[in-house]
Amino acid sequence: MESFSVVHQSKRRLEGEAKVLGKTRYADDFRLHREVAALPLYPAHPRAVILGIDCKEAESEPGVLGIITAKDVPGSNSLFGRFPVLADGEVRYTGDAVAVLAAETEEIARRALGKIRVDYKILPGVYSLEDAQACEISPVHPDRPDNTMENTFYPQYAGDVEEGLKRADIVLESEYNTSFAVNGYLEPDCVVAGEDSITGGIVIYGCIQNVYSIRGSVCAALGWPANKVRVVQTAIGGSFGGKNETAMVLAARAAVLHRKIGRPVRMRMSRSDVFRAGVKRHPYRFRLTVGCSKDGRITAWKNQVDTIGGPYNNQAMFANWRLAVHSAGPYRTPNVRTEVQAYYSNTPYSGAYRGFSAPQNSFAVESCIDELADAARMDPAEFRRINFVRPGDVITSGQAVGPGEMVLPLEAMLDDVLERGQYVRKKAEFEDFNARKGRYRRGLGLAAGYRGCGLGGEGFDVAGARMILEKDGSILVHSDMVDMGQGLRTSHAQVAAEALGVGLERIRMAETDTSCVPDAGPTVASRGLSAGGMAILMASEDLKRQLLEGLENHWKIPGGTAVLNGEVFRSADGSLSMGFDEAVSLLTNSKGLGFSGRGWFNPGTVHIDPKTGQGNCYPAYLSALSLTELEVDTFTGSITVSKVTLAYELGRAVNPDIVRGQLIGGYVQGLGYALSEDLRTSEGLVKNTSFGSYLMPSVSDVPEFDLRIFEEDFSTGPYGAKGIGEVGVELAAPGVGNALFHAAGIRMRRLPFSKDLVATRMLLMEKEGADELL
């Protein structure tokens, strides 16, 4: 294996000490001079016509500085995906702010907000997928009479699925449903809009995941060019995909209000507002008809997938595309027919949440694989083994499996997980234990997956970076990618140090600022390191090249012969050498040269046939496999996940500890999705709006983990790294569902597997007369 000096090592997080000591300043930890507080007025009704807004009484309250409504938006009031800055004419969900009020303090703003009078005419709403498809209620947007979201239909066609079903010995029809889920970041959204004293434009500070899209929304709302708006990311206390659209409207509202009252405006959301108005995971419904032969070979995979996305089409077009590509899992499936469609609704809006449609898809696919194995009377491990794609095969989108980018070593990973997890022994032990029909039952559940790296066909996977060499030999790095707590800055710094051949302590990662790096797209799709790291690698090589050229000129040796390693420059024959500090001082102080590196990574365009979904959809894929052990209390429905054995193929672990944190943290987040996180909505209203009623796992819910990382060469990631931020979330729900089936014989096809559903199913199955009581 290639040897490294800085990467492939578990270096301490650059920001770790400041966070542990409480020194990190988040968006709500600082104040601008003469700053004011602003609060939005949310509607009590998820769908209503706004007949009138009367702000007079509120405006006359002492301490109130100004109120904006839709008519005050000088530019476009329709942001990405139709998202309005402020509701105009109609509210379409409970997060559609009707007005925003600024006051000297938040307390004054809260009191005055209650004095804004809004007359509504309440309309019947589209509150479910069934409502949206039935078209019996007036459509959410008049120009979409069938409620379908534009650009969200994606197919995946291969072979002849009807023929495949005819050839099948076993045909299984199943429906799986997933729920809304909340990103659950600890730091609620917060932005501040103030005057940029140098340009006379606006500067936005905030906990923002995608600084460029927020700049775009502010420019659109104000009708300004990009060079008058600057967005600076502050430290972020978690995002998981969520601090995008919410931050987009928050920043646009703050900017419009700032222009109106002339003072810096802070907008911060309460926890309940994050629940009410923030992003949710798409709740998909999967209708599967699949077939296999007697010996367990999959012959056909037919999958109709639908979801509601709320009233605005902000992410479904991307989430659905990813889902379509992965819709048949990492299996040899010659005949596939998948169709994915999103619908408008008057529910909370669905958008990006770690995993981005993959956790939902993985739940359906891997549950269905287990059901097929059961129908074929085969062990789920063996069923997977004979169906896994192998070198020489193609995945359902037609991309060929082979070494490097498409290695997919699933069979080797399965063997490894079965051995480490002692599958054979434990399976027999658990079945013996369960045969006693006691209160508690134990089970094992497998789940496998693969995940396309980066945006692939969702967009341009470009990334940018810039670095400046200071005269003292320190290096300042600007990246377009945002660290949200995932450790990206540390990994980026490791890549820069390795590429330059210097120590990590020389690298300082600057905050992400739209004025420093050209717009290179969002920090999403686990591409922060795979694409962002490549830009940093390229910038480092650019800077290194300039330094070597400078020294070659000084030494008067041919170009391309000097090298920089371990902070020492050397000529090719070894006769000349100079330390890094001395060389930098010579080139900058004595020769008056300046150095900055620039990196712009563009992996090229992905080619896909939109009519069939066939093509090279992603530059590379990761592989994942898990074995979940659990115990279920059949009386109470309580599920305790005791141990999880994991294997991931991820190219190269730039920082193994960060990788472990991401993978295990992701799995625990997935456990919440599987077991306890149940966002309840009723007629468009969110019923649980706090962490007291929306239950995420706590530390004591974390099971034992046994994780092994498989590393393979990958040419288009920095030192072979693929993106690992999201894949951890995917396997928890199907792993738990499959283990629950093994333990108790009940197949749960709807997420989450809440205690009450499990307990009731068990009671009805085991106790005569129970149905009379229920």
Add this chain to the structure above:
Amino acid sequence: MNYCKARSLSDFFQKASEAKGLIRPLAGGADIMYRLKKRYLLSDKLTLIDINGLDELKGIAERGNELEIGSAATLSALEEFLKDRDEYSLLRTALRETACPQIRSQGTLGGHVAGCLPNSHLFPVLMLHGAEAEILESAEEKSIPVEDLFRGPYHNRLKSGELVMSLTIPRKDFQWEYYWGEGSRKQFSLPPFVLAMAIDGEGNRFIAGGGPNVLPTHFRVLESAPSRFGGSRTTLLNLVKEEVSAQEKRKNRLTDYQKTLLFRFTCEMAEMEARL
């Protein structure tokens, strides 16, 4: 909001008689401070009278076959007192399930019962024991069954100026007992239902439960003498069904999950009875 500190019990009643608006005794504050912060309790016309300094409300003692606990005794102090007293093991289990150690060290038993928490872990157990609350208003003292404190979730039947002085918990020699009350994660989540069941040495069966949708938050499902119970599971289940039906007539609509748990554990109780 007004705040004052009581220097003695008589001082408390003096201050209570002088205060206007809503009066609340402040002991640990675990419940009141949370409700103030969340604005469930509005501070505008509220007077908090701090009883933290009143040592006479902090005692815990066993007198004969009864446990007497001052209302300002913390839950963790009670937990410590019961450490080796197995005759109160059901109460001990429920205490350990309540909130977390940090909150138990601050929260008091008086605050807990007067707060009428719908998800209280302790109430069903207190009801099984037949616990009574000693209530004092100025010079007048009275004793009422603990469940009579409830008016509804977070609402008690105490009059303004009345103070829960102590709780008396009779010892019961349960032959079999069961307690269930856990949330959907291991820590920091409120249970959807709390259930306590027991059979005493004379064959009397007790079932008590409570939950957020049940008014007045807790109820006695069953307190059945052996004569009502022929020993068969079916009879016991029928008694539970009758009681559930009676509760539903009183608008205590149990969820399917609550009924599931009742049914399951009643089956368990019947099977245990057969073995005793």
